Structure formats: structure tokens, C-alpha cells
Amino acid sequence: MISTEQNGVALRLSGVTKIYGSHTAVNDLSLEVPSGSIYGFIGPNGSGKTTTLRMILRIVLPDRGTVEVLGVRDTRSANDSIGYLPEERGLYRKMTVSRVLAYHAALKGMESRSARESVAFWLHRMGLEKWADHKVEALSKGMAQKIQFIAAVVAKPKLLILDEPFSGLDPVNLDVLREAILEMGRNGATILFSTHDMEMAEKMCDFIFMIHKGCKVLDGTLSTIQSQHGADLVRLKIEGGAAALQGLEGIQIVRDHGQLQELRCSTDPQELLRRLSARGKVQLFEVAKPSLHDIFVNIAAPDKGGNDA
Amino acid sequence: MRKVWRVAWTEYQNSVRSKAFIIGVLALPLMIGVSIGLQVIAKRQTDVSDRRFVVLDRTGVLYKRIEARAKERNSIFKQSGTNSAPRPDFIPEKFAETDGVKAEMILSERVRKKEVSAFLIIGKDALMPQNGPDASLAYHTQAQTFNELPDWLSQVVNEEVHRMRYERAGIDPALLQKLGQPVPVRRLGLAKMDTSGNVVEAREESRLTAMLIPMGSMFLLYMLIMSAAPALLNTVLEEKMQKISEVLIASVAPFELMLGKLLGCVMVSMTLGLLYLGSSIYMLSRHGMLDKVPAEFFAWFILFQILGLLMYGSVFSAIGAACSELKDAQNLMMPVMIMIMIPFFVWLPIAESPQSPFARWISLFPPATPMLMMMRIAIAPGPPAWEIALGLALTLAFTLGCVWAGGKIFRIGILSQGQSPTIGRLARWVFSK
Numbered sequence: 206m207i208s209t210e211q212n213g214v215a216l217r218l219s220g221v222t223k224i225y226g227s228h229t230a231v232n233d234l235s236l237e238v239p240s241g242s243i244y245g246f247i248g249p250n251g252s253g254k255t256t257t258l259r260m261i262l263r264i265v266l267p268d269r270g271t272v273e274v275l276g277v278r279d280t281r282s283a284n285d286s287i288g289y290l291p292e293e294r295g296l297y298r299k300m301t302v303s304r305v306l307a308y309h310a311a312l313k314g315m316e317s318r319s320a321r322e323s324v325a326f327w328l329h330r331m332g333l334e335k336w337a338d339h340k341v342e343a344l345s346k347g348m349a350q351k352i353q354f355i356a357a358v359v360a361k362p363k364l365l366i367l368d369e370p371f372s373g374l375d376p377v378n379l380d381v382l383r384e385a386i387l388e389m390g391r392n393g394a395t396i397l398f399s400t401h402d403m404e405m406a407e408k409m410c411d412f413i414f415m416i417h418k419g420c421k422v423l424d425g426t427l428s429t430i431q432s433q434h435g436a437d438l439v440r441l442k443i444e445g446g447a448a449a450l451q452g453l454e455g456i457q458i459v460r461d462h463g464q465l466q467e468l469r470c471s472t473d474p475q476e477l478l479r480r481l482s483a484r485g486k487v488q489l490f491e492v493a494k495p496s497l498h499d500i501f502v503n504i505a506a507p508d509k510g511g512n513d514a
Numbered sequence: 515m516r517k518v519w520r521v522a523w524t525e526y527q528n529s530v531r532s533k534a535f536i537i538g539v540l541a542l543p544l545m546i547g548v549s550i551g552l553q554v555i556a557k558r559q560t561d562v563s564d565r566r567f568v569v570l571d572r573t574g575v576l577y578k579r580i581e582a583r584a585k586e587r588n589s590i591f592k593q594s595g596t597n598s599a600p601r602p603d604f605i606p607e608k609f610a611e612t613d614g615v616k617a618e619m620i621l622s623e624r625v626r627k628k629e630v631s632a633f634l635i636i637g638k639d640a641l642m643p644q645n646g647p648d649a650s651l652a653y654h655t656q657a658q659t660f661n662e663l664p665d666w667l668s669q670v671v672n673e674e675v676h677r678m679r680y681e682r683a684g685i686d687p688a689l690l691q692k693l694g695q696p697v698p699v700r701r702l703g704l705a706k707m708d709t710s711g712n713v714v715e716a717r718e719e720s721r722l723t724a725m726l727i728p729m730g731s732m733f734l735l736y737m738l739i740m741s742a743a744p745a746l747l748n749t750v751l752e753e754k755m756q757k758i759s760e761v762l763i764a765s766v767a768p769f770e771l772m773l774g775k776l777l778g779c780v781m782v783s784m785t786l787g788l789l790y791l792g793s794s795i796y797m798l799s800r801h802g803m804l805d806k807v808p809a810e811f812f813a814w815f816i817l818f819q820i821l822g823l824l825m826y827g828s829v830f831s832a833i834g835a836a837c838s839e840l841k842d843a844q845n846l847m848m849p850v851m852i853m854i855m856i857p858f859f860v861w862l863p864i865a866e867s868p869q870s871p872f873a874r875w876i877s878l879f880p881p882a883t884p885m886l887m888m889m890r891i892a893i894a895p896g897p898p899a900w901e902i903a904l905g906l907a908l909t910l911a912f913t914l915g916c917v918w919a920g921g922k923i924f925r926i927g928i929l930s931q932g933q934s935p936t937i938g939r940l941a942r943w944v945f946s947k
Binding site: 259262264265281284285287289290291293294295296297298299300308309311312313314356357 | 516517520521524528532753756757758760761762763764765766767929
């Protein structure tokens with residue numbers, strides 16, 4: 206039986222390492238996911254995200270370290286309380302929607318009556334109740350993706366792991382799915398989801414975790430990460446544009462938008478403003494927090510040795 | 515175990531609800547029906563055009579007898595009506611010899627021109643007792659595959675030659691025929707004693723019946739295994755190709771998943787077995803042959819069916835899990851199919867001598883045991899108990915080994931992508947931690 210999560214931690218990875226041949230997919234990774242939180246999992250392709258998620262589910266076993274899920278360490282016994290939507294997903298095309306969902310619920314140990322009720326609830330919630338008795342092969346791609354999501358949540362999981370849940374969805378279905386995820390979170394489920402959509406991660410997640418080349422490079426709330434990785438970002442508009450910045454010491458232009466420049470400075474922003482004022486009329490000067498996108502790119506850009514996928 | 519059962523039940527329902535299962539159920543009777551039907555049609559399509567042939571009779575006395583016998587034969591077939599398949603008429607023609615070598619050339623030319631279908635040269639010494647130096651019957655034709663005419667000629671000429679030899683020796687052929695009547699051989703089983711101590715006489719046995727039951731049981735077992743086990747490869751491969759596997763193994767341990775699939779496969783095969791075995795029992799009972807089947811036969815049949823399914827099912831599911839493409843799976847299936855086919859290469863000598871050392875050892879080879887031991891059990895008195903027990907133990911051990919190795923391959927293979935599996939890689943997976 207699954208005990209209640211110890212110390213309010215739904216998931217704890219301690220020094221987890223996974224090696225495939227000569228390639229270290231995940232290297233000495235430690236992580237604590239508080240119960241009831243929404244944890245965003247970001248990282249470039251091939252950075253070890255899917256391997257980490259698979260280790261949490263014990264689909265693959267770590268070579269070193271421990272994985273504790275919902276208070277249970279190093280066994281699959283918590284898996285019935287975990288909903289999982291993998292990145293590459295499919296359904297039995299020849300089965301009806303209700304049978305597929307009932308099957309997934311049963312595999313999570315759900316009683317058939319509760320499963321029927323839960324299937325009916327979620328089909329109604331997603332506006333798919335009319336499709337219950339249709340074969341999966343008759344569904345559109347968007348509908349199939351929603352059914353796959355229902356398959357992950359039908360057994361009322363305490364921990365929901367979603368690997369790229371929004372990929373390939375149109376804006377309408379994306380909103381439906383996002384709202385459903387947030388509702389699961391409001392109802393107390395812990396949600397761990399990986400995404401390449403930084404804006405979505407910023408908006409939805411309580412915590413963000415980034416893995417790069419198998420190692421943890423970011424972990425914390427968005428504001429903590431922003432304060433740790435780039436309180437030095439300055440947005441400015443100056444007469445003469447980027448040319449007016451030529452020869453200034455202690456700055457690095459991050460992005461030149463033509464009329465607006467984003468730069469990083471290693472000196473005091475007030476000192477920078479004073480030096481800029483001497484060069485021309487400063488129309489805008491803002492010390493900004495960097496977006497998650499900027500932080501991600503800064504860490505994972507190829508010239509920084511990132512994104513090897 | 516509840517999850518294993520759930521997987522099994524879903525697999526079973528998916529199978530028996532499919533069109534493929536219904537086709538599978540009908541396949542055997544349909545194949546038998548089509549095969550019989552085609553044979554009947556083919557018989558009726560026999561070429562019944564007249565077969566003209568020339569006889570060069572160097573004895574000078576046999577031709578008339580051949581001609582008379584041909585007329586007799588043709589009229590018999592005409593009278594027999596529609597009960598037997600129509601046969602061609604044999605129409606002989608006498609050839610007057612002028613020159614030996616030249617006659618062969620002339621007649622060969624006539625065959626080539628299709629004027630006649632064959633010619634027969636009867637040596638001049640054919641009537642001499644113990645055959646003279648030129649006592650041969652030379653049958654010439656282009657149609658070497660048509661046997662009815664040469665067989666008939668051989669029989670008729672020899673009968674007439676014997677008759678004439680007897681006449682010349684002053685022996686009455688009719689009397690000789692009476693005296694030469696063969697003593698009929700009856701094929702019987704063994705006498706036994708009933709519970710009251712009375713001797714129960716042995717009963718007549720038909721060789722056809724004696725062969726039909728063992729042969730039928732082996733073929734039926736093969737069909738029941740092959741109708742369900744290879745389907746596992748397809749379902750596992752399909753789940754892998756359609757990206758269903760990962761979600762499944764997040765809920766069920768890979769070994770449980772494989773076990774559930776195996777159990778589902780056994781249930782599908784047992785359903786088919788119930789239908790076919792039930793029909794077979796009905797047919798045997800209707801033709802009064804049910805008592806020729808040993809009482810324990812059906813229990814053995816079901817046991818070997820389950821073992822065969824688990825053995826081959828685990829191998830097929832492991833192959834399905836290891837491959838990412840159907841082409842790779844087909845390559846790996848080849849050696850397994852050869853193993854499965856072993857009973858078909860050796861069944862005839864085993865059916866004729868079920869207690870021979872060869873029959874004994876080959877039926878103890880686990881991949882072949884279910885079908886061959888089953889066949890030996892179906893041939894009375896059956897193999898000794900120790901052989902059945904040893905066969906069962908070896909097969910059980912081998913099956914457990916297959917399930918264990920299959921489970922290991924399944925666990926690793928189900929998530930592997932892109933790599934074409936080799937036997938060496940599969941072996942490494944089996945022994946990996």
C-alpha cells in the first residue's frame with residue numbers, strides 16, 4: 206500500500222544516474238517535487254528528460270541512486286497512483302474509446318464501476334461523450350490526443366507525469382488540456398510535465414527544473430531562477446541604435462531588435478545608464494528579468510555546448 | 515495477478531471479436547472442404563479421350579487376347595455409369611512387323627504425330643517358361659506420367675501369358691486360380707479380459723483408422739498452436755509500432771504484461787480447441803471410432819496444447835518486443851519456424867514405429883515434444899509412462915526457460931527502437947541484469 210507522502214514530498218530523486226553503453230543519459234540527478242505542485246521539466250532534445258521520467262516510473266531502472274515516489278522507494282508499487290502520458294503515444298485503434306479507457310483504468314487497479322464513472326466523467330469533461338462507442342480509428346488526431354490524456358488521468362492519479370502534453374495540439378484543444386491539467390493540480394494532484402514551450406512553463410508551473418546533458422542546471426521557482434540567471438538583462442532604446450553601444454565595456458548584446466536592444470551588463474546598471482546618456486538620448490532603459498526562453502537558450506545554445514539533439 | 519488476468523481477458527476479447535478469429539475458426543473445415551471439392555472436380559476433369567495404342571506382338575498369339583480384354587474393360591467402365599469417375603477407352607491396334615528396328619522408328623513417328631498415344635512391343639520369348647532371352651514388354655510413349663495404360667497392359671499381358679503357359683503345361687488355369695486364392699489377413703487388436711474374468715476377443719482394426727487418429731491429433735495440435743502463438747508477435751509488434759507499449763508498462767510490469775498476453779493466447783487457442791475437439795469427438799462418435807481413442811488422450815492433448823502455446827508464445831512475444839519492423843521479425847521467425855516444423859519432417863517413420871529409438875529420442879526434444887509425444891500417445895499402446903513423464907518434465911523446464919528468457923527480452927526490447935535485433939544481441943539481453 207502507498208503511504209502518505211513523507212514531509213509533503215511527492216517525488217524525490219537522489220543521485221540518480223543512468224548510463225547506456227558509453228553514454229551517460231542522466232548524471233547524478235537529485236530533485237524534490239513538493240506534493241500538489243506543478244513542476245515544469247525543461248531541457249533540450251536528448252538531454253535526459255524522457256529517461257528521467259521513465260526512471261520515476263521504473264520503466265527503466267537507474268544504475269545508481271534512489272527514486273522515491275509518493276513515499277515508496279525503488280519499487281513499482283506506487284505506479285497505480287501515477288498517471289503517465291509519454292511523448293510518443295498511441296491507442297488500440299480497433300477498440301472502442303470506452304473499452305480503451307476502461308482497460309487503462311483497470312491496469313491501474315481501478316474497480317470496474319469506478320472506472321466506468323470516471324470514463325464517463327472525463328469524456329463529458331472533454332466533450333467526447335458521443336464518441337464513447339466509436340472505435341479509436343474513427344477519431345481525429347485532436348480527439349485521439351484528448352483520449353490519450355484521459356487514459357493518463359482516468360484512474361485519478363496522485364502524481365501525473367506528462368511528457369510534452371501539448372505537442373501537436375491546436376489552440377482550442379491546447380486550452381482545454383491546459384485547463385484540465387490545472388484543475389487536476391487544484392484538486393491536489395502533483396503534476397510533473399516536460400515541455401519545450403517556455404511560455405507555457407512560465408505561466409503554469411510553480412517550479413521549473415532544467416536538465417542539460419543529463420545534469421540538473423536549473424531548479425526552483427521562476428523568480429528564483431530569474432534572479433539567479435540574469436537580473437543583469439537591460440532593455441534599452443537609444444538614439445543611434447546598436448551603433449551607439451560600440452566600444453562600451455562590460456556589456457554583451459543579447460538581442461538586437463533594431464529599435465530596441467537587449468543586453469547583459471557586468472557593471473552596475475546605474476553606471477551603465479550614466480555612460481549611455483553621455484553617448485546619446487536614452488529613450489528607454491529597463492532592468493528586466495530574463496524570460497525562461499532566454500535562460501534556456503543561454504544555457505543550451507550550441508555555442509555554449511548545448512542542444513546536441 | 516489481477517492485472518495479468520485483465521491483460522489476458524482484453525487480449526482474448528480483442529482476438530475473438532476480430533474477423534481474423536472467425537476466419538480462423540472456419541479455416542480448417544473450409545480448407546478440408548475446398549480440398550475435397552477440388553479433388554472431386556479434378557477427377558471429373560480427367561481427359562477421357564480414347565487412348566489408342568499399337569501392339570507389336572512378336573509371340574503372334576497375345577494380341578487377340580489383349581484386344582478382347584480391352585473391349586471387356588471399356589464396356590465395364592461404360593456400364594458403371596456415374597458412380598465412378600469416367601475413364602478413357604483403350605483401343606489397341608495390331609502392327610504387322612517387317613523389320614525390327616524400322617518398326618520402332620515407324621511407331622515412334624506415329625506417337626510423335628499424335629496418331630497413337632503409345633506402343634507396346636512384346637518379346638518373342640514372352641511365353642517361354644522362366645522367360646526366354648527376348649521376353650520383355652517394351653512400352654514406348656511420350657506421356658510418361660500417364661500410368662493407367664502401362665499398368666493395365668502389364669497386368670493383362672502377364673495374366674494372359676500365365677494362362678497360356680499353364681495351358682501349354684497341361685494345367686487347368688481355372689483350377690490353378692482356385693488353388694492360388696490368397697489367405698486373407700485380418701488386422702486385429704489384442705484380446706483382453708473383462709472384469710468378470712471373461713476373455714474379450716480382439717477387434718478388427720483398420721490401418722486407416724489407426725493412422726488417422728495420431729496423424730489427426732498432431733495436425734490439430736499444430737494448427738491450434740499456430741493459430742494463436744504467432745499472433746502474439748503481431749500484437750506485441752503492433753503495440754510497439756503504435757507506441758502503446760510504454761503506457762502499458764508504466765501500469766503493468768513487462769513480465770506481467772507478457773504473461774497476460776500468453777494467458778490470452780492460451781484462452782484463444784483453447785476456445786478454438788473446444789470447437790475443433792468437440793467436432794472431432796462428435797465425428798468419431800458418429801462413425802463408431804470414439805472407443806479407439808485412449809481415454810486419457812484428451813487430457814494429454816490439452817496439456818501439450820498449453821505447454822506448446824506457452825513455449826512458442828513466449829518466443830514469439832519476445833521476437834515481437836525485440837523488433838521495430840515486421841521485416842526484422844520475419845528474419846528472426848525463420849529458425850523458430852524450422853523448430854516448429856520438425857514434427858512434420860519425422861512424423862511418418864514415427865507413426866510406423868512409435869517405439870523405435872529414433873521416435874523415443876526425437877519426441878523427447880522439447881520443441882517437438884508436444885506434437886510428437888501426443889502422436890505416440892495416440893498410437894496404442896502408447897509410450898511407456900517414464901517417457902511421457904520425462905518428455906513432460908523436459909518440456910516444462912524448456913517452457914519455463916522460454917518464458918523466463920522471453921520475459922527478459924520483452925522487458926528490454928519493448929522500449930528499444932531502431933536497432934535491428936540479432937541473435938547475439940537477444941542473448942545479451944537474456945543474460946543482462
